[in-house]
Amino acid sequence: MEDISEAVLENDTNKVLRDYTKEHGEKAREISVDKVGVHAIKQMVNPKALQKIETITHEYGRVLEKVGQETMQKYPAAVYPQSLLPYPKEVIEKALNDDLRYIEDEKMIVNIKNCLAFLIAFIDDEEANKRNSDLLNNKGFQEAMARRVNKDNK
Numbered sequence: 764m765e766d767i768s769e770a771v772l773e774n775d776t777n778k779v780l781r782d783y784t785k786e787h788g789e790k791a792r793e794i795s796v797d798k799v800g801v802h803a804i805k806q807m808v809n810p811k812a813l814q815k816i817e818t819i820t821h822e823y824g825r826v827l828e829k830v831g832q833e834t835m836q837k838y839p840a841a842v843y844p845q846s847l848l849p850y851p852k853e854v855i856e857k858a859l860n861d862d863l864r865y866i867e868d869e870k871m872i873v874n875i876k877n878c879l880a881f882l883i884a885f886i887d888d889e890e891a892n893k894r895n896s897d898l899l900n901n902k903g904f905q906e907a908m909a910r911r912v913n914k915d916n917k
Contacts, residue, residue: 827881845885
């Protein structure tokens, strides 16, 4: 009997939230998760919108992984050409912020916040290339890298 009551409550809640969303539009999306719960919030969002958020987040994650592996060889200044991003910075930032609204796992929340913070490292291509090139061509940097490689090989 308890399962049936929970199902009725969940269905009724979903209906109320859908009706509220229809009536109040975008303002309804500002309801905090702590008031209605992540499950209810997810019900208010179009599944295609959630899928798009996930796609943007994953594609950006792949870029972060790639530049992370290439930082010392290509991007020692720790700035990256904006053209490497799969979407405009604003689109990625919005997707990550939207992601934060639907995730309950603390480790994922920290990860997404770190990804948001890392967006600042993607700058104008010309400026990023100049900064990285200047460092790669710097004699002191080259010597430091050679010492590090020698140390790592021992």
